Amino acid sequence: MPQGLAAKAGTRFAKPHGPELQVDSGCSCTFECTTFTAFHGKSRYSGFRSQRNEKTAMKSVGYLLCAVLLFGLCNASASDQKLIALTFDDGPRPYILFGYNAPGVKPVPSLLDLLDKNQAKATFFVMGWRLLPNTYGERHEYRTDKTCLDAAREEFRRGHEIENHTFSHVQLKQFERTKGEAAAIADVDRGAQLIKTVTGSQPHYLRPPDWIMPSDLERDLQHRGWTVLTISSEMPVALRDINSLDYLCAGKATQCPKPSLDASVLKTIEARERKGITTHIIAFHELSTTVAALEVLLPELRARGYQFVTLQEYMNRVRTKPLPATMKGQP
Numbered sequence: 209m210p211q212g213l214a215a216k217a218g219t220r221f222a223k224p225h226g227p228e229l230q231v232d233s234g235c236s237c238t239f240e241c242t243t244f245t246a247f248h249g250k251s252r253y254s255g256f257r258s259q260r261n262e263k264t265a266m267k268s269v270g271y272l273l274c275a276v277l278l279f280g281l282c283n284a285s286a287s288d289q290k291l292i293a294l295t296f297d298d299g300p301r302p303y304i305l306f307g308y309n310a311p312g313v314k315p316v317p318s319l320l321d322l323l324d325k326n327q328a329k330a331t332f333f334v335m336g337w338r339l340l341p342n343t344y345g346e347r348h349e350y351r352t353d354k355t356c357l358d359a360a361r362e363e364f365r366r367g368h369e370i371e372n373h374t375f376s377h378v379q380l381k382q383f384e385r386t387k388g389e390a391a392a393i394a395d396v397d398r399g400a401q402l403i404k405t406v407t408g409s410q411p412h413y414l415r416p417p418d419w420i421m422p423s424d425l426e427r428d429l430q431h432r433g434w435t436v437l438t439i440s441s442e443m444p445v446a447l448r449d450i451n452s453l454d455y456l457c458a459g460k461a462t463q464c465p466k467p468s469l470d471a472s473v474l475k476t477i478e479a480r481e482r483k484g485i486t487t488h489i490i491a492f493h494e495l496s497t498t499v500a501a502l503e504v505l506l507p508e509l510r511a512r513g514y515q516f517v518t519l520q521e522y523m524n525r526v527r528t529k530p531l532p533a534t535m536k537g538q539p
């Protein structure tokens with residue numbers, strides 16, 4: 209690469225003259241900004257110094273060209289990577305996954321069919337107790353002829369990922385305090401074991417109920433191979449969950465985001481895009497109101513160029529790119 213001014217998104221670099229140029233696009237790209245150096249050098253050293261105003265104007269144009277080039281390259285890089293990891297907690301719930309349609313009852317469209325229709329692969333954070341053979345896993349929940357185990361097998365068969373939301377959906381901080389760390393780890397492991405009976409392999413991701421996890425337990429689970437999902441501002445923004453707040457739209461829904469859940473999620477994504485963030489992990493639940501919102505949201509996001517991938521694929525693709533330090537601590 210020719211010598212020049214190396215510019216990296218999220219870094220601050222000083223010009224020989226004039227103010228610092230902050231490149232804070234929120235994406236990661238690196239290139240040699242020789243254009244600026246050449247242009248700037250010419251304006252200073254090759255006969256354009258008759259007028260101070262002229263020099264200032266030339267420098268400004270140089271800065272502008274460099275900034276435009278940087279923005280273009282970064283933006284091109286970001287648009288290659290418009291990814292969403294759709295995740296659903298608290299299942300498997302057969303009537304949501306397969307849908308339900310009967311006289312006198314509000315029909316529930318199938319979440320699995322909706323995902324297929326939108327070429328979306330998703331990740332389901334299931335509660336282990338729903339996969340228990342001979343008991344809960346095999347009951348015909350609600351109004352369907354399918355069991356929870358049928359639903360989990362069908363998720364896996366259609367190419368979705370199944371990850372761990374603990375066995376008993378306990379609040380781990382409180383659970384650890386009363387039962388001890390070994391019991392908390394055992395609850396996580398029990399959930400994992402039941403998932404393994406469906407998928408044949410060990411899950412790797414753990415979303416603690418309500419995202420509540422004592423730091424010592426988190427550290428120990430990480431040592432045991434778990435990647436713990438979080439909403440903590442300590443985590444780079446592209447690797448932390450977006451709380452869709454969809455649970456507020458179930459039941460009486462008095463606190464459901466206004467004007468609608470789909471509009472609210474879209475607004476959150478647009479706010480992140482303005483900071484150059486085009487990769488998102490979104491936490492939903494298996495709820496009929498969520499399926500209704502996704503019927504609007506998924507086609508809209510696809511039209512905007514988003515791809516819906518499993519969490520594993522998301523991590524593979526997002527983690528290969530260095531995340532700028534500036535992405536830490538942003539909302």
Ligand SMILES: [Zn+2]
Binds near residue numbers: 377
């Ligand atoms: Zn949950």
